Amino acid sequence: MSEIFNMLTAEESKFLRDTTGDKFDDPMTAMKVVLAIRQVAGGKELMLDTGEMLSGNSLTELAEENKEVAKLLIKAFNRSSGLQEGSILESYVFDNKDPREDEMQRQLIPEMVKALREKTGLSQKAFAEKYEVSLSSLEAWEAGRKKMSKYAYTYLKESLLDDIRAVKKIGTLTIPFEVMDEEGIQYVINCSAATKEMGKALYVRELKPRDEMDDTTYIAEVDHSIEIVDGKEVRAIEKYNCPESVKECLRVASKYSCDRIEFSFWGDIGFSMKATTKERLDYYLSGEYLSYEGE
DSSP states (O other), X not given: OOHHHHTSOHHHHHHHHHHHTTGGGSXXXXXXXXXXXXXXXXXXXXXXXXXXXXXXXOHHHHTTTOHHHXXXXXXXXXXXXXXXXXXXXXXXXXXXXXXXXXXXHHHXXXXXXXXXXXXXXXOHHHHHXXXXXXXXXXXXXXXXXXXXXXXXXXXHHHHHHHHSTTEETTTEEEEEGGGSOHHHHHHHHHHTTSOOOTTTSOOEEEEOOSSTTSOOEEEEEOOOOEEEETTEEEEHHHHSOSOHHHHHHHHHHHHTTOSEEEEEOOOOOOOOTTOOHHHHHHHHHSHHHHXXXXX
C-alpha cells in the first residue's frame, strides 16, 4: 500500500480510490506527490536512491485537476508533518508561482475565506463591515470569481485574531489557571517538573518572574500533529493522559493555531463555580468578558 494511504482516514482512502482508481497505489506517483507538496511547503527536493530527480511535477496534474483530490493530498501531508492545520494549504495557494497551479489555487480560495468567516459567525455583510473589506470582493472571493491576494488573506486572518485578545501574535494563547478544575491546575504544575513522556505527559516550562510580586507563568507546548489510527483521525492532544480540563485548553489553542499556552493565576475573575471548563473558556474568550477587562 502506498504511503499516501497511511496518511488518510478510511473515508478519505475510499474517496481517493473511487475518484482516481489505483493511481496513488503506485510508489512512484506517491513520491511525486510528496515532492510536489514539499516544494509547495518550502521543503528540500527529494531524490531517489538512484539519484534521479523527480522535479517539475505539478500538484494540479497529479490530482487530475480535481479540487477535492488536491485538497485531500495537501491535508494528508500537512497532517503527517505535524504542522498547524491549513499551513501548507496557505503556502500552496499564496506562495506557489507555478502558472499550472493558478486555476487550482482559485478553486481553493473560497473555502479558506469561508473557514475564516465561519470562525466569527458573521454574515458576509457583517464580516465585510467589521473588517473593512468591500462586500463585492468578499462575495467574489467566496464564489471563486476573484483571486485573493496573500496580503488580503493575512490581513483578515490577523484582524480576526486581534479580536481574540487572549491570542498573541507570536502564536501564544494566554489562559488563567482559574478556567480549569483543581486536577487540571495541578497536572500542569506537576508536568513542569516532570520529564516529557511522548503521548503521556504535556511538555511544560516554568517561567519564574523577575519580580517576586509577580506570579510564575507555566508555558505548555501544543502538539498539532494528527495520526491515523484504525482509519480515523486522532489528534496528539487527545492521546495525552491528562485531565479533560487541560484538553479543553489545548483544543482552543489548536483552534486558533497557537503553538503554546501561557498559564498563570489571575485570582478572582468571576467564573461560576458550577461552570465547566468549556463554559469558562467560552466566557473568557468572549467579546463581553474581554471588553469588560479592557475598560
